[in-house]
Amino acid sequence: MKKLINSVDNVVSEALLGMEAAHPDRLRIDHANRVVLRKDGPVSGKVGLVSGGGSGHEPMHGGFVGMGMLDAACAGEVFTSPVPDQIMAATHAVDGGAGVLHIVKNYTGDVMNFEMAAEMAAAERGIRVEAVVVDDDVAVTDSLYTAGRRGVGTTVLLEKIVGAAAEAGRDLDALTEIATRVNGQGRSMGLALTSCTVPAAGKPTFELADDEMELGIGIHGEPGRERLPMASAAQAAQMLVEPVLADLDFTGSPVICFVNGMGGTPLLEQYLMYGEIAKVLQAKGVTVARSLVGSYITSLEMAGLSLTLLKADEDMLTLWDAPVNTPGLRWGC
Amino acid sequence: MADFAATISQNAALLTDLDRQIGDADHGSNMNRGMQAVIALDRDFPDAASYLKKAGMTLVSTVGGASGPLYGTFLLRFAGALTGQTTHDADGMARAWRAGLEGVISRGKAGLGDKTMVDALQPAVEAMEAETSDLAVCLTSGLAAGEQGRDATTPMVARKGRASYLGERSAGHQDPGATSIVLLLEAAARTLA
Numbered sequence: 001m002k003k004l005i006n007s008v009d010n011v012v013s014e015a016l017l018g019m020e021a022a023h024p025d026r027l028r029i030d031h032a033n034r035v036v037l038r039k040d041g042p043v044s045g046k047v048g049l050v051s052g053g054g055s056g057h058e059p060m061h062g063g064f065v066g067m068g069m070l071d072a073a074c075a076g077e078v079f080t081s082p083v084p085d086q087i088m089a090a091t092h093a094v095d096g097g098a099g100v101l102h103i104v105k106n107y108t109g110d111v112m113n114f115e116m117a118a119e120m121a122a123a124e125r126g127i128r129v130e131a132v133v134v135d136d137d138v139a140v141t142d143s144l145y146t147a148g149r150r151g152v153g154t155t156v157l158l159e160k161i162v163g164a165a166a167e168a169g170r171d172l173d174a175l176t177e178i179a180t181r182v183n184g185q186g187r188s189m190g191l192a193l194t195s196c197t198v199p200a201a202g203k204p205t206f207e208l209a210d211d212e213m214e215l216g217i218g219i220h221g222e223p224g225r226e227r228l229p230m231a232s233a234a235q236a237a238q239m240l241v242e243p244v245l246a247d248l249d250f251t252g253s254p255v256i257c258f259v260n261g262m263g264g265t266p267l268l269e270q271y272l273m274y275g276e277i278a279k280v281l282q283a284k285g286v287t288v289a290r291s292l293v294g295s296y297i298t299s300l301e302m303a304g305l306s307l308t309l310l311k312a313d314e315d316m317l318t319l320w321d322a323p324v325n326t327p328g329l330r331w332g333c
Numbered sequence: 334m335a336d337f338a339a340t341i342s343q344n345a346a347l348l349t350d351l352d353r354q355i356g357d358a359d360h361g362s363n364m365n366r367g368m369q370a371v372i373a374l375d376r377d378f379p380d381a382a383s384y385l386k387k388a389g390m391t392l393v394s395t396v397g398g399a400s401g402p403l404y405g406t407f408l409l410r411f412a413g414a415l416t417g418q419t420t421h422d423a424d425g426m427a428r429a430w431r432a433g434l435e436g437v438i439s440r441g442k443a444g445l446g447d448k449t450m451v452d453a454l455q456p457a458v459e460a461m462e463a464e465t466s467d468l469a470v471c472l473t474s475g476l477a478a479g480e481q482g483r484d485a486t487t488p489m490v491a492r493k494g495r496a497s498y499l500g501e502r503s504a505g506h507q508d509p510g511a512t513s514i515v516l517l518l519e520a521a522a523r524t525l526a
Contacts, residue, residue: 077397080363080397080398081398083396108399108493108495112441113398113402140500141500146497146500147493147498201362206353220356222356
């Protein structure tokens, strides 16, 4: 394992120290609880948005804390969900009197820890907590007999859109409604060219030969749904777009198209892939109204790419365009 | 708990490696972090139940992932069943494990055959309930049944937890959660039997 770290045990806490040093204008950090907080929070009368998950997906979620997006993010160990204590500390810290919305990705551990924290926050302080569970990954067969789909790229779009709605003063019920709607209309699919190495494990999570790629990966280095011979960018674009379109009809309304690097893929390849994906979408009659290209929800140093499409409406597009000022996403201000 | 912590520590790499194959490569390191926090607890507790309750809360607060809430809930319910008991016989032991199992099932919503810790824990509890005349026999038969349950997870296709995202490809790998449950059963048999 070749990583710029001091010790395996301190990776997350030392990264948070650096994050605070880099962004003192926007962030403050509760180091004891490993919670990244909006510097000017809690905002009185505004619903607090709390997300979080395992570390190793930066900039998600800590990089999305700030005006127009999250109020707090809980940083778990690498690829491990945060514990209820952290989530409770975040929930208490962002409560501005209007309730708190938890944005949770659909992984068994994340769901359980957020549920326990919500129960405790309600019991201890009477804070009203609602939750939306993001489950947008079409690579996973969703049936009564699985844990359901994973939550991946739609999380970023949801945090931006719901963050803008919270900033505009919408109440907890309205935010829960739009969050549920965004999740219902977002779909993702990913592929990997290499594995990543979790610091605590010390070796790659899976082995991939030079001439192979893994289709349908999640964001934790877990293997995907099938292993295929390495394809060209044009072929790979088809492999990402087709399962997404097969799952939901994206024609007839504006679409936000998010091409995401997994951490080890250069922007050169991401843009090349965006071009290929845009061609396929155009041929299929899908109208892209907004796009986002970059590494926003990563899996350590994994090389690979994910595609997220969100079937948007005018309300979502207006919220998408609203100003945001976070270390990981900033426009309009 | 000290014996379990030592066993987890010795087997952390194995557990993480099993998890690397079908999950996200953190079960061993997470459990080790939690159990190190448990053995660092103040030893001054009035009885086993209050100690195990604190141990359960400590796991919830330090492990993360699914293992934290599941092992934490297991110990909290186990401790709840022991509350008020002064002597520990096989019958009480089986009842405490049963209470822990029910807690795991209600928190994780997994059942037999889902390729999770329940596949080792439930047969172990049932074997203990069938052998309540002698504490040592109760625990050793629970261990034997748990080992069989753990081995039976290898061919299963996961339906719960992170491995379920792999579908058919999760078959052929022993479940890390069922593996750590057997380590707990081993520690119990070694220290309590």
